[in-house]
Amino acid sequence: MQSSHIKKLSFVAILSVAFSSLTHSADIARELRSNADKNSAPENFLEIGVNARAGIGSSLTEEDGKETGFGIHVSGSYNWNNFFIDVGMETSEPLSIGYNAYKSENWSFDLMLGATGGGISKDTDDRFIGITKRQSSTMLGGRLTGYFGQNILQVSIKHDARGRSKGTVASALLGRNWQVNDWNFHGLAGLTLADAKFNDYYLGVSDAEAAITDFEAYDGKASVSFNSSVGVTYPISESWEFRATAHAGSNFGYNDSPLFSKKRDFYTGISSSISYEF
Template sequence: MQSSHIKKLSLVAMLSVAFSPFTHSADIARELRSNADNNSVPENFFEIGVNAELEVGSSFTDDDGKGSDLGISFSGSYNWNDFFIDVGMETSEPLVIGYNAYKSDNWSFDLILGVTEGGLSKDTDDRFIGIIKRQSSTMLGGRLTGYFGKNILQVSIKHDVRGRSKGTVASALLGRNWQVNDWNFQSLAGLTVADAKFNDYYLGVSNEESNQTNFAAYDGKVSVHFNSSVGVTYPISESWEFRAAAHVGSDFGYNDSPLFSEKRDFYTGISSSITYEF
């Protein structure tokens, strides 16, 4: 989901492209929350809500790496003849267009094209005056989703076809849910690997940029990121839903860049929301 209020505080700042917990046409988090049957046909929907967050982690702009956010959130999905468009969602790219190329009882494979958010620029903070604006990337790739009882395993690989970073990102995600009366509990755990080209574009500092700023020159490196979350969903009514989640992950490899004002090896956070689905 995308917030209407964009904070300067960021745990891995404009690198959200690295995290892609998608399933075919509906993100894996939504599938677990809705307690859908294995590999069921995704439904069209649109939802809007109020979301509150508290987070502690690495930050480009805040010296203590702590922040909070209250804003409007939205997400939606439209599906037609195995083609789909996802907007918002609880995923990395704010817009994803895809095609479900294969589907069986236990497996699904999608071809996906996602447009990411942009990166740092002089508008992010005065510290970055002299830093060349990092543009959004168009990531093309595939994702394979497997269903094993209550468990969902998903692996994906995507490459920047726009040529901004020319980088590649691969991820693996495992999720499970438990239904207790009207309460739906979910857990997610994943690993993401971003190559040196991807990290260098978003987090590197060229010699030219170093000469114009106070940042030391830096070349991005391959990084491995761990992320996990536990959450709960409760249906207030047929259209209204309450959600809450806690998450923890690692910033190893990402926060080596001198662009970070506060560097933490781990990030933590909690969030809650009330949403209305049309």
Template sequence: MTAFIKWFGLCLALASLTAQSNDINQSITQGVRSADSEQGGFLDVGLGIGIYRNPIYGYPEGNRAGNLLTQTGAYLNINGRYQYKDFFVEAFSESVSGFNLGYRLLNDESWAAEAILSPIFGYLGKDDSDDWQNLREREGDFAAGVRLSYYRNANIFQVRLLSDISGQHYGESASLFVGRSWQKRNWNYHALLGATYTSAAVYNHFLGVSEQEAANNSDLTAYQAGAGVDFTFEIGVAYPISEDWVFRSNYRYLSLADAVADSPLTVRDDAHILLTSLSYVF
């Protein structure tokens, strides 16, 4: 269970190595059609089942180009947001952007601009996979940047610009996401398309292979990554079973940049994840 939660988090983090007003995933899932300026917040907690194919070498253990594994397991689903004046914190387990701290710079009915702090990518290493015993640990990063959102009818356009401030790699990430929601009776359907540029410094920190690492691992070769662009597609549905309970399900596909797909630490050129959850709304 613990290992699956870590791998589940990694798969979501990869879909935001391609990372992501409010988080765009949460907004379109809820059918939001304007920027949020309300004080206070919300929280929902539940359990979900995830099925995914991870492109990272050794996640789960034994994942190889000639032995692609599908991982299935339960996860704790936590979604919440709290705003005080112009400061806010967000945490969305199933989102491409996960955790954000921020400050609202501009907000009207159609536009929102925020300064944010958020990770670009998470930890990779031997604590999570025995296959990484002879590889250096890749510590997770933390970045600062801006998030710009535009709302038009049921459509949301969001730009996200981040630069690492943790000292792990000092790389950058820039993403554009477009989302739309449809309301049919009590069912809320959504679709999301996105493209994310990631600099070579980020890719090399997490997926580059040094000469020493290659020498210590017979199935790996030395590799230095360049910059690249990943593409994300997601569809999903949410249904309020009652005032306190909500059902959600979504499928996400990620097409990896060549700079990632060519790394010996990736075993395929795409990622797939299917999530289904039932949550209690406080």
């Protein structure tokens, strides 16, 4: 399982890349890593592996935002008659359910239902005693994926259907890969826009909360963040796979919240893993 330090860092990462479009009718990052043909049918799979990661960024806890650790990851995808369920994929959503409503040679459109992870609570850090626990949001929307030569462009927009944040998140992502012998290199770059309602729910401080805590009242504002990654995949055998990835992005906008103990305008991180696919 992930260490407590990694859980804290992962929570910040969830906010910084919330609903970034790292997914396709399966998963765009996985599609690039596996060098899949754009017209191939989505793959059913179950994967389990061990990983190591390190990163630095803003921190909501009393930690300094520099984290290292090891963990176990599980992911999978099941596809049937254009319906799909993705679990633990390379997105901020732990579970995504969708329907591929349209597909042509160069375009694909999915209807999506997903859920965020939970937000801050008194269990996150003692600093948040008196802050109302932020619940997960159920996000409903769509994503459009286009293929342009070796490049994949994806845009998505999702709205909180449960009404907790009542916020909207939109994103755009561009990626491509390069095959060098058995090594598959890939790069991803994107922008994520979260509206004021979404950021205010997860990172705002109400007057009532400010009155019983040490935080100043704060209204969340709309934010635009940049997210990017470069990585390499190597098939050790038919079932075993090695991956390594470096991440970097910006924390502008939502980073203004007084809930952050340590503020950095950018985050960086590296990770590597060995996985077995069933």
